[in-house]
Amino acid sequence: MRVNQPAGKYYSTDYLKKLCDLWDFRGSGVTNMHGSTGDIILLGTTTKQLEEVFWTLTHDMGQDLGGSGSNLRTPSDCLGQSRCEYACYDTNALVYFLTNEYQDELHR
Numbered sequence: 001m002r003v004n005q006p007a008g009k010y011y012s013t014d015y016l017k018k019l020c021d022l023w024d025f026r027g028s029g030v031t032n033m034h035g036s037t038g039d040i041i042l043l044g045t046t047t048k049q050l051e052e053v054f055w056t057l058t059h060d061m062g063q064d065l066g067g068s069g070s071n072l073r074t075p076s077d078c079l080g081q082s083r084c085e086y087a088c089y090d091t092n093a094l095v096y097f098l099t100n101e102y103q104d105e106l107h108r
Contacts (some may be wrong), residue, residue, distance in 0.1 A: 001027075001050070003057065003066040005076065005098075018061055026053045034076075036046035075099055 003019075019040070023029055028044030045053065057063040073104045078084070080091030 001045070001053065002065070003042060004039055005034060010079075010082070015061070016093075016094045022053065022056050026056075076101075 020029075020031075023031060023042050026045060027042055030043040032041035032043060034040065042053075054065065057065060061108060076097045077085075077095040077100045079087070081087040088106040
């Protein structure tokens, strides 16, 4: 299962703890942080657990499920202006815009 990463790949420790607790409870506990698609990959669960995981991620954690479609990969960005004094533009804002603009191509 793929989970969309936040802009700039910034995570709070609270978010990571919730994600790991969820996956220990509903899945195998095995993850691949930013695999070849750029998403967080949660490996190994049963079909019966999928809806429970989807609900917790989207409703309780406010997380986009992400996932790369065959038309367009999930956009990813560098830290940009949030950490780099030489950044020429706001990369986080650009990726946010692109993700919303091309949502159908990303997730379908």
